[in-house]
Amino acid sequence: MPNGNLSLQQAPPLSVPGRFFLTAPVFGIAACLIMLLFPGELFLSRWTPGLLAVTHCLVLGFFASIMLGAVQQMLPVLAGAPILRPRLVAAIIHCQWVPAVALLVLAFLSPAAWLFLLALILLAGAVLAFLCAVVFSLRQSDSRSESVPGIKLATFSLLVTLLLGIGLVAGYAGMVPLWRPLVTDLHLSWGLLGWIAVLIMSVAWQVVPMFQITPAYPVWFRRSMVPVTLALLMLKSLLALLGQGPWVVHATTITDLMIAAGLTCFAVITLHIQGRSRRKVQDSHRGFWRLAMPNLIASCLLWVLAEATGEPLLDLLAASAFLLGFVMAVMTGMLLKIVAFLVWLHLSAANDALELAGKPGIAIPKMKAIISSRSSRALLILLPISGVAMLAALVFPQYFTRLAALLWLGYFCLLGMVIGRALLQYRSIAKQVLAAA
Amino acid sequence: MVEIILDVRDLEPPEPYERATGALLQLQPGQYVRMIAPRRPRLLYPWLAERGFCEDTRQRGEDLYEIFIWSAVDIETGKRIAALAHAQR
Numbered sequence: 001m002p003n004g005n006l007s008l009q010q011a012p013p014l015s016v017p018g019r020f021f022l023t024a025p026v027f028g029i030a031a032c033l034i035m036l037l038f039p040g041e042l043f044l045s046r047w048t049p050g051l052l053a054v055t056h057c058l059v060l061g062f063f064a065s066i067m068l069g070a071v072q073q074m075l076p077v078l079a080g081a082p083i084l085r086p087r088l089v090a091a092i093i094h095c096q097w098v099p100a101v102a103l104l105v106l107a108f109l110s111p112a113a114w115l116f117l118l119a120l121i122l123l124a125g126a127v128l129a130f131l132c133a134v135v136f137s138l139r140q141s142d143s144r145s146e147s148v149p150g151i152k153l154a155t156f157s158l159l160v161t162l163l164l165g166i167g168l169v170a171g172y173a174g175m176v177p178l179w180r181p182l183v184t185d186l187h188l189s190w191g192l193l194g195w196i197a198v199l200i201m202s203v204a205w206q207v208v209p210m211f212q213i214t215p216a217y218p219v220w221f222r223r224s225m226v227p228v229t230l231a232l233l234m235l236k237s238l239l240a241l242l243g244q245g246p247w248v249v250h251a252t253t254i255t256d257l258m259i260a261a262g263l264t265c266f267a268v269i270t271l272h273i274q275g276r277s278r279r280k281v282q283d284s285h286r287g288f289w290r291l292a293m294p295n296l297i298a299s300c301l302l303w304v305l306a307e308a309t310g311e312p313l314l315d316l317l318a319a320s321a322f323l324l325g326f327v328m329a330v331m332t333g334m335l336l337k338i339v340a341f342l343v344w345l346h347l348s349a350a351n352d353a354l355e356l357a358g359k360p361g362i363a364i365p366k367m368k369a370i371i372s373s374r375s376s377r378a379l380l381i382l383l384p385i386s387g388v389a390m391l392a393a394l395v396f397p398q399y400f401t402r403l404a405a406l407l408w409l410g411y412f413c414l415l416g417m418v419i420g421r422a423l424l425q426y427r428s429i430a431k432q433v434l435a436a437a
Numbered sequence: 438m439v440e441i442i443l444d445v446r447d448l449e450p451p452e453p454y455e456r457a458t459g460a461l462l463q464l465q466p467g468q469y470v471r472m473i474a475p476r477r478p479r480l481l482y483p484w485l486a487e488r489g490f491c492e493d494t495r496q497r498g499e500d501l502y503e504i505f506i507w508s509a510v511d512i513e514t515g516k517r518i519a520a521l522a523h524a525q526r
Contacts, residue, residue: 209475210449211450213446213447213448278446341450345451356487
C-alpha cells in the first residue's frame with residue numbers, strides 16, 4: 001500500500017502562504033480604522049456602507065486571505081498533489097486579491113459604479129485563478145484523506161458565493177436590479193456556511209486529533225456532516241427561489257434549524273473529544289478551539305432566535321458571534337500553529353539538505369520558540385475581551401463602538417507582529433543555511 | 438536483535454518526527470526501531486529513503502500503526518523484522 005509520502009521538497013515555498021498570512025492582519029487593522037472613522041452610523045442596520053465595508057474587510061481581507069494561503073499550502077500535504085508553479089500562481093492570485101478587496105471596501109464607503117466594476121473584475125480574476133489551481137491539483141490527487149471531499153465542496157461553495165456576489169456587485173454598480181435581501185441572504189449563507197464552516201469542519205477532522213491528541217471524530221459524523229450541510233444549503237437556496245408562501249417559510253425555518261443543529265453537534269462533539277485529550281498540557285491551540293465552540297453554539301442559538309422573532313439586532317449578534325467568536329478563534333489558533341509548523345518544516349528541509357551534502361547542520365528552533373506561548377496566550381486573552389466589546393457595541397453603539405474598535409486594533413496589530421516576527425526569524429535562519437551551503 | 442520502542446501516540450507534530458530521526462541517527466547494527474503512532478508518519482518516509490533506512494508499516498487498528506525501521510545494510514535484521522511483522526499480522 002502506498003504510504004502517501006509527504007516530501008519536504010514537495011511543500012510550496014513559505015512565500016506562497018506567507019504573503020496571504022501577512023496580508024490578513026493588515027485588512028483586520030483597516031476594518032478597525034473604518035469602525036473608528038464611522039462609529040455613529042455603523043450599526044444602524046446591516047445595510048450601512050460602513051458595516052458592509054467592515055464585514056468585507058474582515059471576511060475577504062482577513063478570513064479569506066488566510067484560507068487562500070492555507071489551502072495552497074495544504075493541498076500538496078493533504079491531497080498529495082502539488083500546485084504547479086506555486087510561486088507564480090500565488091503571485092497571480094495575491095496581486096489581484098489585495099487590490100480587489102481594497103477597492104470593494106472603498107466602493108462600499110464611497111459608492112461609484114466604476115469602483116464596484118473594477119473590484120468585481122479583479123475579485124473574479126483572483127478567485128478563478130485560485131479555483132483553477134485547486135481543481136487542477138485535486139484532479140491529479142488520488143488521496144483518500146477525509147479532508148479532500150470537504151475541501152472540494154467548500155471550493156464549490158466559494159464559487160457559488162462569488163457568483164452571487166457578482167450579481168450583487170453588478171446591482172450596486174447599477175447594471176442589474178439589486179436583489180436585496182434574497183440574494184444577499186443566499187450570498188451570506190453560502191459564504192459563511194458553505195465556504196467557511198464546511199472548510200473549518202473538513203480541516204478539523206484531521207487537525208484536532210493530530211495537534212490536540214484527542215480521539216477521532218465519530219466516523220458517521222465526519223462522513224455525513226459536510227454533505228448533509230451542503231444538501232441543506234441547496235434546499236434552503238431552492239426554497240428561497242420559491243417565494244414567500246406559508247409552507248415555504250415553514251420549510252425554510254426547519255432547514256435553518258437543521259443546519260443550526262448540525263453545527264451545534266459539531267461544537268459539542270469537538271468539546272467532548274477535547275475533554276478526552278490524552279495530552280494533559282494545556283496549549284493555546286486547544287484554547288482557541290475551546291473558545292470557538294461555545295461561540296458557535298451561541299451564534300446558532302442567536303440565529304434561531306432571530307428567525308423566530310424577526311429582530312434584526314439578533315441577526316447582527318449571531319453573525320458577530322459566528323465571525324468574531326467562532327471563526328476568528330479557529331483561524332487564529334490555526335494560523336499560529338500553521339506558521340510555526342511551516343517555519344520549522346522549511347528550516348528542517350534546508351538543514352536536511354545541508355546534512356545530506358556532508359556539511360554540518362544548524363540548530364533548528366522548536367515550534368514553541370518560533371511563536372512563543374506568551375504571544376499566543378496574549379491573543380487568547382485579548383480575543384474574548386474584544387469579542388464581548390463588539391457585542392456590547394452592537395447593543396449600545398454610542399458607548400462601545402470606539403472601545404471595540406481599539407481592542408480589535410490591538411488584536412490585529414499583535415497578531416501581525418507575531419506572524420511577521422516568525423517569518424523574519426525564518427528569513428534570518430534561512431540566510432545562515434544558505435551561507436553554510 | 439534489539440528493539441527500540443518509540444511510542445509517539447501522545448505527541449503532536451513535529452515531535453514524532455524529531456524523536457524518530459533522533460533515535461535513528463543513533464541506531465547500531467542489530468537494532469531496529471518499532472514506532473507506535475496514531476497515523477502514518479508521512480513526513481518521515483522521504484527522510485528514511487534518503488538516509489538508507491527500510492521501513493515496514495502495519496496498521497493495527499483504526500488509529501494505530503506500527504512502523505518497523507531498520508538500516509538497509511543490516512540485511513539480517515531486515516529478514517527477522519519481516520518475519521516478526523508478518524507473525525503479528
